[in-house]
Amino acid sequence: MSFENVRFTKEHEWVRLEKSGGLATVGITDFASGELGDIVYIEFPEVGREVKAMDPMGTIEAVKTVADLYAPVSGVVKEINTALNDDPALVNQSPFDKGWFVKIELSNRSEFDGLMEKNEYDKMVGKD
């Protein structure tokens, strides 16, 4: 898949800017989901909530641990992936696609531009 419009945070979230601009889809990377192990539950932020970049906005619960889900960019939560309520394992199976978490309407595009590109993120997790 193409990572052209995708940026990464040091907390292992990915953000994909949709073609229309404004709306960004957020998930966690395959590296993160692999480290967490089997994910069993996700606590989402409520739709309409205003989030600031790097605020914890939810939690990701795995069998043996739990991690915060950080907002990679500031904005308003427009949509959550309710499919994960029934099947949280989608995050492990398809982290970059079916396992997305939320869609955020960006309030500051430059935050997105300031995040890491794929090659930088890969270097950070030692994958290059």
Add this chain to the structure above:
Amino acid sequence: MPYIHHTDDDRREMFASLGISSEEELFDRIPEKFRLRSALAIGEGKSEHETLREFESLGDKNRPAGGLVSFLGGGIYDHIVPSVIRHIAGRSEFYTAYTPYQPEVSQGTLQVIFEYQTAVSRLAGLPVANASMYDGATALAEACVMATKITRRRVIVCGEGLNPRYRAVLETYTAGQGLVLRAVGLTARGDIDASSLKGALSGDVAAVVVQTPNYFGVIECPWEYREMIRESGALLVASVDPVSLSILKSPGEYDADICVGEGQSLGNEMNFGGPLLGFMACKNDYVRHLPGRLVSETKDVDGKRAYVLTLQTREQHIRRDKATSNICTNQGHVALRTVIYLSLLGETGFHELGKICHDKAARLAKMISECPGYSLRFTGPFFREFVVRCPVGADTVAKKARDRGILAGIPLAKYFGEAFRYDLLVAVTEKRTDEDFRKLCDSFRAK
């Protein structure tokens, strides 16, 4: 390794490692004016016999409720505790058990907790209960913190009839966490005034705490304003007296979100005020916000019944500072006694207990109202405790009774100020007899 600390060799070794030659040198950073240069004024050592005698003479100054006729309540009650509880709970397999940190090897302990949770869940009428908390007050405070996390709101509303000790604990919690506690007034019946409650229900209220029966013994009617609380977006937290649930509606029946309470009265002595037992139950939706330990039943690899700690990701040893609570222990021994007690009484016996308590309380209330100058302060229905308005200061009334070997009740001015100067909180359990009632009324009538 023998536990003999600070031998001369140890000291020499430590001094050498610190590069000093004496203990004096170790402490020389402490300014002289703070140093104690004389011996501690604690007298000579005493023999075992002398020590025992001294402590016994101190102990004899106590007047334990067991040797008096007690009408004390206010959160801790003098119910019959069947001796068999002490014998079962005192078995060594149970007696030394602490909250299991390597839990699944202690199947017996986990089964007890599971049975206890089942009992609490049935009493509360709510599907999930935790393995217990320290006491009713901390359980309430934890429930409020839980509600603020669920709703992301900061204000807790309670009634003026909340147990003042619970309120003090709640104030400690709320102050520390930057939360706001708001109290609403009572009606002449002694229960929460629904119109005041309505006024207090701003959009930032996380929880409405309804204690029922409240500290004054009056039964609250949360179902009358349940809808109003729901519309405000706040949660309903019920703090209940478990014995009252033998004859009153369960919190689940009026759709409480979280139920907490004090379990001392279920098979535990008063023990000078502790150890106590906080119980806590909630709706399924909130289980991930529930503090404390949770035991679940499952099957092992051979398909046999087994018990496990579950949903531990909420807890401190995994979630660290983001845990639902810093409590990851429970009152295992008190919870054990409670579940033994409830299983001894059974559903029928428990129901009967509630009826006896209420009947006796009603009888005593009537007798007291017939004492010249005495009346009931509130008009609302009560379970086994009520406030008596005395013709003279309640302190005086209580002292006069104490001289006759009766603990008449709790004078309320200490907690609620001068407006309650004449008010005495009187509790009645199944242990009190008509003879006890007569003695109390005689004391009230005496000049």
